[in-house]
Amino acid sequence: MFTGIIATIGKIESVQAKSGDIRLQVATQSLDLSDVKLGDSIANNGVCLTVIAMSQSSLSFDVSRESLDRTSLGTVKAGSEVNLEKALAVGDRLGGHFVSGHVDGLGKVISKQESARSAQFRFEVPLGLERYIAEKGSICIDGTSLTVNKAENNWFEVNIIPHTMQETIMKSYRVGTQVNLEVDLIARYLERLLPKQASGITRETLLHNGFIK
Numbered sequence: 001m002f003t004g005i006i007a008t009i010g011k012i013e014s015v016q017a018k019s020g021d022i023r024l025q026v027a028t029q030s031l032d033l034s035d036v037k038l039g040d041s042i043a044n045n046g047v048c049l050t051v052i053a054m055s056q057s058s059l060s061f062d063v064s065r066e067s068l069d070r071t072s073l074g075t076v077k078a079g080s081e082v083n084l085e086k087a088l089a090v091g092d093r094l095g096g097h098f099v100s101g102h103v104d105g106l107g108k109v110i111s112k113q114e115s116a117r118s119a120q121f122r123f124e125v126p127l128g129l130e131r132y133i134a135e136k137g138s139i140c141i142d143g144t145s146l147t148v149n150k151a152e153n154n155w156f157e158v159n160i161i162p163h164t165m166q167e168t169i170m171k172s173y174r175v176g177t178q179v180n181l182e183v184d185l186i187a188r189y190l191e192r193l194l195p196k197q198a199s200g201i202t203r204e205t206l207l208h209n210g211f212i213k
Helices: 065-070 162-167 185-193 203-208
Strands: 008-018 021-027 041-044 047-054 058-063 081-086 105-115 118-124 138-141 144-152 155-160 178-183
Touching (some): 021 047, 178 185
Antiparallel strands (some): 008 021, 008 081, 021 058, 041 081, 047 058
């Protein structure tokens, strides 16, 4: 489990093919590795990966075919930058929101414009994923916890302050950039728990299942 608060930007040192999938070696830059050990989970651009080898300044991860097909890790190469976050420890501050590190789909930057000192990004989302994204709700983009400013049809917007732009790979985003999206866990499980109804979810349905009073 993660929080979506990026610890540092890592850099891919090598991408090694391994019988159909790959092994990534990532330079961890300023990430504190003093409490990291083999088998630990580290989020790379929002994808939860297991540490399979390490040195004083780098970590290695095996990336399965499933992850390569469903996330942007299938397109990284030596020199690519990635957002890094260590798994949440008991007692840590929860500065963002609960993030599982399981990517729901690939989004795409469709516009970027300046908004005072911030930047406003609009992202296109895959068909079917838009129903989990709500205005003022949480969204995880490449491992970064963000608040949705606006959501309509198959797109949503977020506002990125200068600090977030500087401390994440979002500063490199251009129109057409693909990003890993993870929707809010509450939205995902709410749909699963509620009974399916032809008329959709009503206030009465929410009352009956204890979601509102």
